[in-house]
Amino acid sequence: MTAHSLRNIHVNSPLFKVHLQDSDVEVVQERIYNFFVEIVRKHEPEDVLIEFKSLFIDCLCLANPDLIPGIYEVFLKNEQVLHNTFKRCCYILVNNWETNRKYKYIQALVELIASYKSSSIYQKYKIRTPSKNWLDNFIHSQDFQELKLFAYKNENQANSHWVNRYTSYLLAAQAIDKNNSEEQKQAAIKASKQLKDKFKFELAMYIARSQSHTSSHTRYRNPSVLGDDVLRLIKAIIVKKGVFSYSNIANIFIEQTQNQTFKDFKESLTKYLIFSVQQPTFVDTLQQQLSEKLVVWKLEYDDVIINKDLLLRTCNRVIDFLTTENGVSPSPLFVLLLSHGHPLTLVIVLLKIILICKYSRNHLESRLANLIRYYDQYSEAECQCFINFIEIFNITFAIYAENVEYNLIKIEDNEKIHEVEFDPNAYHVFSQLKFW
Template sequence: MIASTNSKRFLSLESGADGGRPEETEHLAGTYHLAGAQQALYSYFLTIVKQLPPEDALDQFRKVFVQIRPGSVPQSVLGCLKQILSANDEQEFRYTLRRCCYILVNNWRLTTQHEPIGKLVRIFDDPSVEQPAISGSLRRLREWLRNFTVSPDYDQLKLSAQRYDDARVHWTYRYTPYLLMLQEVDQKTPIEQRQAARGLARRWKEHFRRDLALFSVRAEANGVPVDELKNPTALGSDAVRLIKGILARHYSCDYQNLAHSFLQQTQHLSFAAFKQSLCEYLIFAVRDGLVVQMLRNQLQARLDSLYPEYDNKPMTRALLIRVCNQLVDCLTLERNGRASCLFNSLVSSYPLTLVILLVKLILICPNSRAHLEARIAGIISVHRDHREEDCRWLVGFLEMFQITFAVYAENIRYNLLSMQGATSPDLDPLTLTGQRIFSQSRWEGSEEEVCKLATPRFHQAPTPIGLEPEF
């Protein structure tokens, strides 16, 4: 056990009267102001997680916050906890508790020790949390722990213990990376929690990309039943058909090159001219005339309202990020927490068109991806209490979103190979049985080495060209 030299007295949370005189208690309480007490706890848990085996570190955490054991942890640590409780600020206590938890979580995850994270989550189920207490400090501690276990903060901690290969106990767990993004973008959360969320989301996406690539190739191998393959999606064998359809679109309109050309052609425009061009870029290649008109009206109206004070100034990267974030809201979840009009209009009838619009935004502004994923998480959160059967429309959209972004915006390149000697890139997505999916790691060449499509100049209004039907 790690010794402490900062305190010679133990402040009993259980009895509140350990023989020390009131002036001694008052003196020790004044030794640690709130911020100092919090920092001392962080340092303590950072030290034990590096020096002790996980089981011993968990035992120390339990004895500090849940089962108060005089003499089993340094006296100064309990003194710091009492100082935090004496401040009578539940939010400060919860912030401290969360940060201590994520200090442990991050260090265990760095050493690929996942089991202790689940045990940490279950510590709060300890029966002692429900027991009555005599002293005011202990009573307050247990009340705040109970409040924590029924809060979104505890749900977020449970999410950090979720592993990619765990059984899916709830349909929303398939979209854990997006739910984690809510924690990453929230600047009010402890930095350790944001780091844990970022790392777990990244690893989860890596697993999904790998499994999707393997499934898409193996699903069409001769003699391999699709049901026996590890399918990371909720679409069954339809996932292969969706990937083929997305790749068929690629041959009609290469969105990466389209985005590259758009940025090249608009870099010297004024902000007002850029907004006009951006609307045309987004609706370019949308076939349905009614959808085109709806998008043109609503997107252009939103763009015209954005930052008019900059209209006559040159376009900048900062403005690009702000505009793309605003359009993400316009296509998903508005800042008032409600689904946007365009989202409601497109998600059921034209989900792939909606996804492609979002892909095109991220291809010109990768910095907006965190904002987009936080908005997707917001949509999931609104429906997380609903049964999966009642959210089929949302699940379909989310699966399209995951797969399309894996195809277009990640580090694995997908291609269609003809098994019948066909060489024409004009593929009909409804008759792709003669095509097989081939995937490989994406190679990033220089700009000069990237093959560019002959695309229209976006400061002129392009004529929409056809794309394959919606899936």
Template sequence: MIRDALPEDYSTEPGLTSSQLLRTLGQAQNLIYKFFLEIVDTLPPEDVLLEFKRLFINHINVTSSEVQQALYDILFVNNEEEFRHTLKRCCYILVNNWEASRHHQSIQNLVNLFEDPAISQYSPSPTTKRLRMWLLNFINSSDFQEIKLFCSRIDTPEVEHWTERFTAYLLVPQYVNFKNPVEQREAARARSQQIKERFKFDLAMYTAHSQSKVINPVKTYKNPTSLGEEVLRLIKVILARRGPFNYLNLANIFLKQIESLNYKEFKDALIEYLAFSIEQKDFIETLRSHLSKKFVRLYESHDEDTVTKALILRTCNKIISYLTTENRKDPSPLFILLLSQGNPLPLVIILLKIILVSKPSRIFLEARVAELILYYQNYDETDCRWIIDFMEILNIAFAIYAENVQYNLIKMNGEGLEDKTLVDLDDYRVFSQMNQASTTEDIPEELEIDENP
């Protein structure tokens, strides 16, 4: 029995009721949480890591004997799920604080603790044996994989696996899941936003400097995408839709026009709005056909009701599911069909137009994209180049239409961009500017510096 390995002053008596065990478990967990919340604020990261290792890896010589006793209490209750919840929340207490204080290497060091050979070593002690078995199970779980996402670097485009370029999406399911500890949700949201802001900054700097004839020998800006030099032309194509009929203005016009419509009329108008300005006829015919069939029964009990913000949100979320993944596991048939036409840009533009009329739907979209990444993660980059291109273009489109970045397309002969199809994009240059609306807590430190291209 595990009790044989517990210290003599172990306070839990045999024969406790389930409610007493749960109360003991809750008290033990809170004691451990309080301990790490205190030391992460008062001790340097290396000392915090040492305490974490002493408690969870070596389970000896913890500074607080009460905390060490609390872990024994949790082990004695013999509830692996609660142990994992305790370990996971302790990890995120540290991750959340170190994210805020930019101690990113400390997060990597925390993950490295789980590579300690001691975890796999045999122990005759039932207590140690149980602890190590549960640690190994945790290491092999999705919970641990989620923690490892926080180790991805944001200061370099170099990655070991193509999915690392889209960590911002993979973090979204963590912070939209209310079952996760609050520390995990806060850390995931902050990290995801930080990666997005870094991408926007790097794209803006690369765009500016790659078009400059003056080479800066001190600092160069790398392309944050895997699209090569084609990224500049892609940005120009997206920006070419400017003037009174740019995507943002179209969204605002559409929202004004639907104010007095009933829900059935709104669904019809939504299809027309999404199809407008998309030049690929085959793509639009496919989209119209599928959405028209889906819309017949979509919330049909509300067809005669005046459309509301709630209905707009629910409908936009449904369309996003149709266009990405409907079962949250596999790509939807429409997603595969539309991308099989060879050009990801029209689908990206459709998704952008959806978000511009329903901004709260963006998190929903990002969560669905995360599920697509997980579906394709075991594919080699060469085998899923089309899905990677889709995600790269999606990143670029949302960077261009971000609230804190402004992109403009200027003709180099001094004329502004005309509201017509561009004949030669080479005659135009892209200019980007970070807006003052950006807050320092949401963006990388580099954005606080005045960069002159």
């Protein structure tokens, strides 16, 4: 079916030609949603884009500036409803094209919307009707900024703003935002996972090639900005194996605390998080401040036996203490711990939280998105401490991913009998992608 015949489906319908009462707006919305759900599944993306443009954009270019344009008449005096309708229609298309890997059309959709602002054909008439400003308002909104994440997530980000390297977290935050439509949440889940998987694959391939004398070092790029230091970092992260691995210690903690009261659990949690941490200053700071915060938190539950709900809520709350408590600016504890110069230690503490409560992962990534938005106002040079933290977080959680296994292989046999310090140069990292 051509774009022209598609337009006949709705343009000639009385539904879009008459002024409707406010009580009918929800009916109109559902018909619009169903229309786009149908055509995006059955027709070529080029035709769908033409249809989208016809419904929402072309009608804004009218010779009579006082006439309420097309579909906008339905939402007369209710800009927010139109805003939400327009946004959801975008994500109906994005979700479908994301699923079918038609990424270039997502970019085309974003550019189509942005072109309204810059194209003189839509601006040459004197605007008198407020609804003609509504699309401009959407383009200047946070919602449009979020939509653009889907369009440009796969582009080469070498010369772009440093925040763009961490799009997966911004998308993850969209996925759990209760104010977003299901289409946006699903699209965000897929896009975020795609970026994370891409990072894990590139990291594994880079490690394998960088340690091989026969492979080209230029074939796989380093996905981090840490340079060759990433190998030393990975070795430091995975050196703990056997009974003292982070996973085993987490399992022991879960088993030993399952019948504790909430009061005792809060105390045990603090001890667990600082267990085996090597930096005394970090340990003292974390223990003192975390204990002070937890001991007075949810006092009414202190005599309750710990359960899954309390575990999740507590882990989420500790994540807040360690990242951002208000969802806007860094928490005092986050700033203090990073100022000590041990970002890896802070990341390990966050990892230990997720190892005892995997369902806190979404909350953690949402908080990281909050921090990324906060530091977005600074240049890359001004927030190197935070960038190093995020890079180390990326690598640490890639190592503990379910579909990649990392191991150390000793390449020197002449180890000194009394050697106690770990020598990363004596080992190679072996990464293996697991498929099932």
